Amino acid sequence: MSSVLKLLKEGESLSTGQLGRILNMTDEEVERELEELKQKKILLGWRPVLHPEANGDENVRAVIEVKITPEREGGFNRLAERISGFDEVESCYLMSGGYDLLVFVRGSNLHDVAAFVSERLATMGGVLSTSTHFLLRSYKEQGFLLAERNSDPVKPRVTP
Amino acid sequence: MTEISQRFVAKHVAGLPRSGIRDFFELVSSMDQVISLSIGEPDFVTPWNIREAAIYALERGRTSYTSNRGTPRLCRAISGYVENEFGISYHPENEVLVTVGVSEALDIALRALIDPGDKVMYHEPCYVSYHPSVVLAHGEPVPVATSAENGFALEPEALEAAWSPGCKILVLNFPTNPTGGVLDRERLERLAAFAVEKDLVVLSDEIYSELTFEGGHVSIASLPGMRERTVFLHGFSKAFAMTGFRIGYACGPPPLVESMMRVHQYSMLCAPILSQEAACEALLHGKDSVLRMKEQYQRRRDFIARRLNELGLSCHLPKGTFYCFPSVEGTGMTEQEFAVGLLKEEEVAVVPGTAFGAHGKGFVRCCFATSYELLLEAGNRMERYLEKIKKGNP
Ligand SMILES: Cc1ncc(COP(=O)(O)O)c(C=O)c1O
Numbered sequence: 001m002s003s004v005l006k007l008l009k010e011g012e013s014l015s016t017g018q019l020g021r022i023l024n025m026t027d028e029e030v031e032r033e034l035e036e037l038k039q040k041k042i043l044l045g046w047r048p049v050l051h052p053e054a055n056g057d058e059n060v061r062a063v064i065e066v067k068i069t070p071e072r073e074g075g076f077n078r079l080a081e082r083i084s085g086f087d088e089v090e091s092c093y094l095m096s097g098g099y100d101l102l103v104f105v106r107g108s109n110l111h112d113v114a115a116f117v118s119e120r121l122a123t124m125g126g127v128l129s130t131s132t133h134f135l136l137r138s139y140k141e142q143g144f145l146l147a148e149r150n151s152d153p154v155k156p157r158v159t160p
Numbered sequence: 161m162t163e164i165s166q167r168f169v170a171k172h173v174a175g176l177p178r179s180g181i182r183d184f185f186e187l188v189s190s191m192d193q194v195i196s197l198s199i200g201e202p203d204f205v206t207p208w209n210i211r212e213a214a215i216y217a218l219e220r221g222r223t224s225y226t227s228n229r230g231t232p233r234l235c236r237a238i239s240g241y242v243e244n245e246f247g248i249s250y251h252p253e254n255e256v257l258v259t260v261g262v263s264e265a266l267d268i269a270l271r272a273l274i275d276p277g278d279k280v281m282y283h284e285p286c287y288v289s290y291h292p293s294v295v296l297a298h299g300e301p302v303p304v305a306t307s308a309e310n311g312f313a314l315e316p317e318a319l320e321a322a323w324s325p326g327c328k329i330l331v332l333n334f335p336t337n338p339t340g341g342v343l344d345r346e347r348l349e350r351l352a353a354f355a356v357e358k359d360l361v362v363l364s365d366e367i368y369s370e371l372t373f374e375g376g377h378v379s380i381a382s383l384p385g386m387r388e389r390t391v392f393l394h395g396f397s398k399a400f401a402m403t404g405f406r407i408g409y410a411c412g413p414p415p416l417v418e419s420m421m422r423v424h425q426y427s428m429l430c431a432p433i434l435s436q437e438a439a440c441e442a443l444l445h446g447k448d449s450v451l452r453m454k455e456q457y458q459r460r461r462d463f464i465a466r467r468l469n470e471l472g473l474s475c476h477l478p479k480g481t482f483y484c485f486p487s488v489e490g491t492g493m494t495e496q497e498f499a500v501g502l503l504k505e506e507e508v509a510v511v512p513g514t515a516f517g518a519h520g521k522g523f524v525r526c527c528f529a530t531s532y533e534l535l536l537e538a539g540n541r542m543e544r545y546l547e548k549i550k551k552g553n554p
Contacts, residue, residue: 010456012532021539022463022532157196157509158185159403160288160337 004033005042011143051146052138057108061090061135064117065099067128076100079126088116099131110134176292180515187500188509195538197526198509200337202401202482204529206438207449210400213441214434226433228425230258230409234436237443238409242394246369246379248387250411257417257424258431258439262367262395262408263289265420266331268427269363269391269410270297272419273329281322282331283314285338285485285516285523287365290331302327305519308487311476312341316350323358330360332380335368338516338525339485340461340478345378352383361416362390367408370399370450372480373458381411388413391420398481399450400442407435457482460528460535467539468526471546482529485513489522491549499524505548506541 037043084092090104107113239252259265276298284303294301304322306312369377381390395408468475475486488498495512513520
């Protein structure tokens with residue numbers, strides 16, 4: 001794995017300059033490595049991880065279990081890709097078990113999300129059924145715990 | 161009042177020097193924005209599965225004493241772990257003793273083995289407890305210097321030169337706090353041969369062994385002829401980031417472990433049961449976390465060692481632990497002046513090397529178990545400080 005990627009995966013948000021300082025690389029070398037990771041589609045892109053309640057007007061989220069009919073050619077792919085195309089859809093996975101696709105959607109209010117499901121998703125040819133669950137509260141986002149943990153005042157600053 | 165009460169204090173305790181670490185701690189505590197490179201523990205919190213095991217134990221009402229030796233389950237887990245990782249096999253029933261950290265293990269080993277006046281050899285700079293623990297056990301400390309030129313390894317010749325009749329115990333700590341030094345197999349074999357020749361018993365504090373970055377770790381107890389004369393000391397504080405759990409262990413031949421057990425049963429009774437439960441989880445399911453943390457320490461080490469050298473603070477690459485031990489001699493200051501100046505001028509705390517014995521003169525210890533952001537900033541602040549010194553107005 002690229003050294004830049006390993007360092008990024010540790011999860012501290014570091015600038016290109018900082019990455020370079022730590023890895024003894026010039027800014028250009030870091031940029032080049034990042035570019036290469038993008039070209040190879042290893043690094044898909046950057047998103048800030050926001051506190052779900054700080055997500056402006058897009059803070060209603062739901063997961064939808066979708067049953068679809070597989071097709072002779074391509075199986076589930078065509079429909080899955082079609083569903084994934086909508087801006088409301090944050091992620092979409094093919095699942096084993098009782099349904100086929102698990103779709104994460106986001107909207108500004110309950111009505112928006114409901115409308116997406118009933119007008120866009122459920123009406124699509126090949127979609128057999130949907131089952132929508134709204135997210136009530138988040139405890140961990142992309143590896144970040146949301147519960148306040150006060151930084152530890154008992155920990156001494158000099159120890160043997 | 162203090163003077164009146166002072167006369168009650170035992171002479172050998174009153175005579176112990178105040179820890180340099182404690183002095184420094186008080187100075188640092190009075191300041192606000194300090195970046196501390198002066199801690200001796202991981203910045204990671206204990207991996208969640210281990211913490212969760214302690215919670216579960218509490219939930220199930222596991223709040224009793226345990227057998228003096230430690231729970232049979234933990235003793236078996238330790239025996240298995242030491243066999244797998246170090247290639248030494250200890251019987252869980254009579255060759256393993258669970259202690260309250262390596263701190264206790266070392267203390268009771270010294271108390272169990274020292275007759276008043278016995279000499280105890282150890283390499284220096286070293287962990288702050290060795291000297292006082294020997295004194296408290298009525299032994300005579302015999303420090304042997306290690307030096308930056310050979311990566312702070314203990315040279316068999318230096319040990320031989322420091323030896324005199326009456327030397328009974330050799331304490332080893334590789335990888336070493338505070339230097340990050342390690343021992344290669346060749347030196348280790350020569351030290352072992354010397355221990356056999358002089359009939360020394362070896363206390364090997366291998367608390368940083370999992371954090372060996374290059375070359376793999378070899379325990380002296382695994383060398384031919386050494387098992388019978390070695391007490392292997394290890395713990396959970398560093399590799400598993402479990403300092404607050406206060407748990408460690410000693411392994412050795414039955415007579416040695418039994419002698420420690422005698423001291424342990426009357427002074428400590430047993431290690432806390434919750435920590436023992438957590439320790440089982442650590443040994444059975446903690447390996448991935450250890451490797452992940454180690455990899456991160458290694459990246460931090462590569463950065464900070466390079467940075468210190470860039471700044472002109474010449475620093476050997478520590479092959480283990482999470483400490484760098486750069487020389488500050490180039491600045492023309494003593495380690496104490498440097499550390500106090502750096503703290504006051506730029507609010508970065510590093511520990512003066514003499515806190516780890518007289519042979520730490522001219523060095524400071526920088527712990528790199530901290531975030532990149534703080535390491536980067538600490539580097540910048542040190543750079544500013546060194547520039548001020550150069551201009552002659554620190
Ligand atoms: C070399 C060495 N031995 C022992 C200890 C104490 O370890 P424990 O937390 O297991 O008592 C430390 C802690 O700093 C250490 O550096």
